Amino acid sequence: MTLVKELKVKKQPKQGMLENVLKQFNTAADLVNLNPNIKKILEVTNNELIIHFPVRMDNGNVEIFKGYRVQHNNALGPYKGGLRYHPTIDIDSVKALAMWMTWKTSLAGLPYGGAKGGIQMDPSKYSASELERITRRFTYALGENIGPEHDIPAPDVNTNAQTMAWIADTYMSTKAPSERSKNQHVVTGKPIGSGGLEGRDRATGYGVYLSIKFWAKNKKIELKNKTFIVQGFGNVGYWAAHFLELDGAKMVGVQDAFGSISNKKGISVEQLFEYTKANNGSIVNYPNSNAILKEDFFGVDCDICIPAALGNQITEENAPKIKAFLVAEGANGPTTVEAEKILLERGIEVIPDILCNSGGVIGSYFEWLQNRNGELWELEEILVKLEKKLKEVFKKVLQASESKGLDMRSAAYFIAIERIEKAYIQRGIFP
Template identity: 85%
Template sequence: MLTQELKKKEQPKQGMLENVMKQFNSASEMVGLNKNIKKILSVTNNELIIHFPVRMDNGDVEIFKGYRVQHNNALGPYKGGLRYHPTIDIDAVKALAMWMTWKTSLAGLPYGGAKGGIQIDPKKYSTAELERITRRFAYALGDNIGPEHDIPAPDVNTNAQTMAWIADTYMSTKTPSERSKNQHVVTGKPIGSGGLEGRDRATGFGVYLTIKYWAEHKNISLKDKTFIVQGFGNVGYWAAHFLEQDGAKLVGVQDAYGSISNAQGITVEELLNYSKANQGSIVGYSGASNIDKADFFGLDCDICVPAALGNQITKENASKIKAFLIAEGANGPTTVEAEKLLLDRGIEIIPDILCNSGGVIGSYFEWLQNRNGELWELDEILIKLDKKLKEAFKKVLQTATARNLDMRSAAYVIAIERIEKAYVQRGIFP
């Protein structure tokens, strides 16, 4: 039932690829992108599909399907997460890899874009099985990943433990003298294994920061503003946590199991504790009422934070949204058709490649920390993240104002122009 529910929640993945291509083509026209560079950026550099066997706890062997798509590396090594999800396919990964290219470029990082994962429902497997699946996938990827070539990170249904298994597997294929130089093959690792303090909250903290910057720009106080969050995983929880600390009130949450609401407010930490004790589900939480999932986006609120999967806000439900701001914690949660309807109604959108870029910025800090043999403290990291994200946000606002664009278009213009400049300066081999 859970798998069926997850499949219902996400639209066909071809729609995600169509979305990112429509966004790219629109921005390309705005900047007058060189036609030859447009050809390069319209396709991925490499697409890897791997079928690999793994022995289960009962002795049976299952065959799994894994993906790694490397979109572009004009600005530096490929960078992007690995997600474990039953609906993942090549088109979804291609779309996500392209979004990563724009995201890292917009943030001013020395990275390109990639994405990957395994077509799997991880809830169906034991921890020991997930470890074997992960290690076998990492081994199959081989030198298609590497600390100066392609650096994976956590994404949907993967975490620090997943990254630790990948790092250990990758390093075990190297000579003893090489192993210490390859710790940064992945980011998002446990702190004891070279991870970054605060990496767990970087994406959600970044979502909160972009909302705060937007509110400051509009001279709006977040105190007593109401918000809803779709997805109560790592990103949704931390975004809600920091918004609540700033005086905002959580009034609705949706996850893969169901939807809840309480106009008087939902205590974020209480909901987190309940979810942990309820196998990750928010359904049945006594501090809120269960509602139909179709009614979630229509809840009365000021701010909507979609932090789950792609294609969640569509032309079918966009008219229900009452929020004045949508902050995209997920990648590609709003379809192109839905965005037009929302903008026409005066609803503003902080686009995914800006809003949730705190995660990849945090990954960059971890990569630097490992590469340089340094250790950074949490306060220092959060200050650095705030500074880096604020720079990107200001550039988007300035471009949006100067060119009379919405925030997504402005973000794309900045990202694409930076990549175009790199190609123009370097030339195209041969």
């Protein structure tokens, strides 16, 4: 394993995700020498929607829920971004996530802008029938603020294909019968039987794996026998680990919302996955592993660290403990600006979120096209298309990084923001 330097740092005041994304944007805007007028536009969101809506629970009582949809920018095409159900959601976090989506879709060369949304709730506290009613009522409240050519939601934290099926059905039900089939692509990430894409479930995690693979190939590093840790063992973390294990890498640590485990001899990805399915999604008490403290997780000895949970997880407090030579951001905004400075100073490279986890939105684009054109694509074809697209994007970021002497995040932002700037310059600003 490559040795990395230990570094002691002076603690700074904690920053939220919105402050984080704005710092990243301002740094990149200076690098691009972004037009000041366009900078003003991109610093703020286009639309911010907060909805309070009532839903009747199974026991007959009514609860009021708070939902969000933030549309950051649509200079390149319809707004695109996930919906998450989580108690920590607030307007600032959704604004940050919407901005990241703008940079992500631009970097990937997709005809989309950026949006994000969700409901402030803990979905584990509600029955399946309650979740369906909550989702359908939220969709109805969103109304024409979403649409297949306007704003296209997708799954995110604590939402899945079933959630998208409910949204699609509710939205289509508000249309005239002759128009319903034309609105199937109002969301992506649907079940296969409801117009979903083969392989969409693994697209984000597969993209994380491909990003690591491309990075390793460029560095002439073999993934076989390399060790990795994963924070978050949901859809993204599991699939990234699955493909890495197929390449001969070894998972030595996992953390989820319930606990943290490690085993330097290795943890079987598939066996742990089967264990979580039988234990309410939890990794806790998995056999042949050691329970570790939450704060010790990022200090587990490994080669590759994959944060694939929530934002602001790698901070200036735990960044000095990381022993990996590579951080691959499976989550959106998992590393604070201050933490990244520490990592880079220690010689640890970071594959940024807007590149590393873009497999999900690229897969969403394929599903959107499939629905729009009335086509059906096979899994093998989809994975080939996904790898080809990600390889092109990764190569562009790598070239910009090397030619301009930038870290990978700065290079990725440089490309993303420059593309949006060009669109504004060519089109002009109305009136």
